Amino acid sequence: MANLKYKNIGQKMVPELETLEEALGHLETVFPEAISVKRKDHQNVIKLKNNISTPPKPKIERLKNVITQLKLQKEFVDVAAHELKAPLTIIKLSLENFKTGVLGPLSEKQKKVIERMEWNVIRLTRLTEDILSLARLENGRAKIRCLQQETAKFLKNVISHFEDWAERQHIRLELKIPKKLPLLCIDVDLMEQVLSNLMSNALRYAKTKIIVTVTANAHEMLISVHDDGEGIQEEHLPNLFQKFSALKESSQNAKHQSTGLGLAICKKIIEDIHGGKIWAESLKKMGAKFSFSLPLQCLCEK
Amino acid sequence: MSQGKTILLIDDEADLREAIKMKLEAEGYQIEQAANGVEALEHIKRNNPDLIVLDVMMPELNGYQVCKRLKEDEKLKHIPIILLTGRAHSSDQFWGLGMGANDYITKPFEFHELLSLIAQHLND
Ligand SMILES: Nc1ncnc2c1ncn2[C@@H]1O[C@H](COP(=O)(O)OP(=O)(O)OP(=O)(O)O)[C@@H](O)[C@H]1O
Ligand SMILES: [Mg+2]
Numbered sequence: 001m002a003n004l005k006y007k008n009i010g011q012k013m014v015p016e017l018e019t020l021e022e023a024l025g026h027l028e029t030v031f032p033e034a035i036s037v038k039r040k041d042h043q044n045v046i047k048l049k050n051n052i053s054t055p056p057k058p059k060i061e062r063l064k065n066v067i068t069q070l071k072l073q074k075e076f077v078d079v080a081a082h083e084l085k086a087p088l089t090i091i092k093l094s095l096e097n098f099k100t101g102v103l104g105p106l107s108e109k110q111k112k113v114i115e116r117m118e119w120n121v122i123r124l125t126r127l128t129e130d131i132l133s134l135a136r137l138e139n140g141r142a143k144i145r146c147l148q149q150e151t152a153k154f155l156k157n158v159i160s161h162f163e164d165w166a167e168r169q170h171i172r173l174e175l176k177i178p179k180k181l182p183l184l185c186i187d188v189d190l191m192e193q194v195l196s197n198l199m200s201n202a203l204r205y206a207k208t209k210i211i212v213t214v215t216a217n218a219h220e221m222l223i224s225v226h227d228d229g230e231g232i233q234e235e236h237l238p239n240l241f242q243k244f245s246a247l248k249e250s251s252q253n254a255k256h257q258s259t260g261l262g263l264a265i266c267k268k269i270i271e272d273i274h275g276g277k278i279w280a281e282s283l284k285k286m287g288a289k290f291s292f293s294l295p296l297q298c299l300c301e302k
Numbered sequence: 303m304s305q306g307k308t309i310l311l312i313d314d315e316a317d318l319r320e321a322i323k324m325k326l327e328a329e330g331y332q333i334e335q336a337a338n339g340v341e342a343l344e345h346i347k348r349n350n351p352d353l354i355v356l357d358v359m360m361p362e363l364n365g366y367q368v369c370k371r372l373k374e375d376e377k378l379k380h381i382p383i384i385l386l387t388g389r390a391h392s393s394d395q396f397w398g399l400g401m402g403a404n405d406y407i408t409k410p411f412e413f414h415e416l417l418s419l420i421a422q423h424l425n426d
Contacts, residue, residue, distance in 0.1 A: 082359055082388045086315055089410040093321040096413050102328040125410055 070139060077135045084128045092121050123259075130261035133193070134243070137268040144187050144273060146298060151181040151214065151221065154188070158195045159212060165203055172209040181216055185298035190269045194278075197262035198225040198290050205229030205288065216296070220276070224291035231282040240280050241267040270294070307424055308332045308349070312342040312368065313357035313386065322355070325413050331420075339363025343371060346378060353424055355416070356403070357386045366401045373402030382423035384416070 095118045097103050099111065106114065136142040159173060166173050184191075202210045206227035215222045232240065239245050244260045263280075270278040270292045278292040309331050311319045316337065323333045334351060336342035340363055346354070354372070358365035365385055373379045385406040399406065405419050 085388050085409045086318065090315065090317045090321055092410050093318070093325065093413065097321060097324050100325075100328075100413075102324050 073139045074136075077132060077139065080135075081128075081132050084132075088121065088125050088128065092118070092125070095121065127259045127261075130259055130265065134261060134265055134268065137265065137272070142190070142273075144190070146185050146187050146274075148183045148185055149188065151184045151216075152177045154184065154186075154191070155195070155212065155214065155223070158192050159199065161196070162199045162203060165200075166210070169203065169206075170208070171203060171206045174209060174211045176211060176213040178214065178216075181214065182221065182296050184221060184294060185296075186274060186294070187269075190273060194266045194269050194292070195223075195225075197266055201262065201290070202227035202229070202288070207287075219297075220293045220295050222291060222293050224289055226287065226289040228287040231284070231286070231288050232280065234282065237280055237282065241278070266292075306332060307352040308334060309353045309355060309420065310334045310336060310342065310345060310349075310351040311355050312336045312339070312360075312365075313355075314338055314360045315357075318357075322416070325417075326420075329417065339365075339368040342368055346372065346381070350378075351381060353420060354381055354383045355386065355420075356383055359388060369401040369403050384419050384423065386411075 095114055098106065098114050099118065133142070155177060156175065159175065163173065199210070202225050206229050209228055211226045213222075213224050213226065241263045243264045245263060267278055270276045274294055276292055276294040278290070281289045281291070283289060309326060311322055311333060312335075313319050314337055319335050319337075323335065326333050334345065334349065336345050338360055342354075342356075343363075345351075356365045356368060369383055369385070372381065372383065379402070382404040383402070385403045386409060387406050388409050404423055407415055407419060
């Protein structure tokens with residue numbers, strides 16, 4: 001196994017190379033006439049490589065090996081994604097055919113069983129998606145695109161997706177967002193994933209309200225999601241952000257089935273990709289509070 | 303109305319075609335199938351379906367290529383195409399819509415999503 005330094009450099013290069021490769025590949029399959037474009041780009045890439053002061057050959061070889069390994073890993077994730085989603089789709093749609101009577105009437109008992117199967121397919125689908133997005137984040141496969149965002153607008157938009165759910169559960173959503181806030185440099189899709197997980201967690205535990213607070217100083221933005229649910233026991237706090245951390249006691253009586261990957265994904269996105277920090281606090285009788293900070297200076301790993 | 307409208311399903315997975323066919327037939331559509339891009343192109347030229355549901359990931363001629371060829375053909379380019387893609391956040395959609403697909407849906411989806419897209423594009 002090559003050493004960490006090469007692995008890090010490799011990790012950084014893989015997504016770039018792949019974006020290029022993928023785009024060229026698409027161009028080639030769809031416009032065979034564009035192959036000449038591809039050749040020219042290729043030459044430019046080679047030129048560029050020669051212009052950078054050339055490190056000794058064995059090092060390049062090692063870097064190449066690492067990149068190949070990382071590429072194999074990422075291909076595995078992509079193939080796995082396709083291979084897993086195809087059968088899931090077939091099972092899901094077939095169950096729906098049963099449930100909606102397309103295949104003939106069902107007894108109440110049969111309906112119950114079908115519903116149970118359906119629920120578990122949903123679980124499996126979520127688990128699959130979570131594992132795959134974690135794998136993509138871990139092997140540098142995730143496509144990261146950081147853009148300047150208006151903080152308040154972005155937050156309000158994400159949170160608005162949860163309004164219906166909150167209303168159904170009679171939970172009040174409170175937003176404490178100051179009028180003047182600096183811009184955020186974030187990958188919108190990934191940051192939406194973070195907020196959505198924190199919001200859906202909070203909604204599953206909150207009794208009457210969830211408060212989302214934003215503050216900023218000269219260096220960073222601080223965003224927190226605070227619910228008034230049962231909170232989290234002190235001894236569990238350090239493990240929450242590990243994979244499959246769903247806490248035994250809470251998942252038994254929780255009204256949901258959880259996979260315990262959400263917070264591990266949040267941590268990757270906030271800390272590894274955006275250079276921020278994420279943590280949890282449990283305030284006695286005041287529920288759980290999840291906060292993350294984001295540097296104002298764009299540290300986004302590109 | 304769905305009465306009599308013909309939909310061509312193009313996917314290399316027979317089981318998936320079968321599951322979709324059952325539902326769409328129950329909804330009153332007439333369903334035809336093709337297992338790959340080459341077969342699909344021949345079929346479309348002969349039978350001129352009202353709408354096409356097309357999988358992206360197929361061996362040989364993939365979904366984009368089928369899409370591009372159809373949209374370049376004056377006689378066929380009016381047929382609405384709904385792409386089935388595997389990934390939610392990827393260039394699939396970009397490339398699919400760029401190639402002229404009218405819409406896309408990400409696997410695993412639910413019937414009501416597919417049905418509403420079909421209805422929408424048949425009414426256009
Ligand atoms: N707001 C909260 N209040 C109390 N416990 C919480 C809260 N948020 C998270 N937890 C605990 O932390 C665990 C891990 O959360 P995480 O988001 O990682 O996974 P999950 O929500 O169980 O599943 P998923 O992968 O679907 O997000 C939860 O199972 C729950 O026990
Ligand atoms: Mg969660």
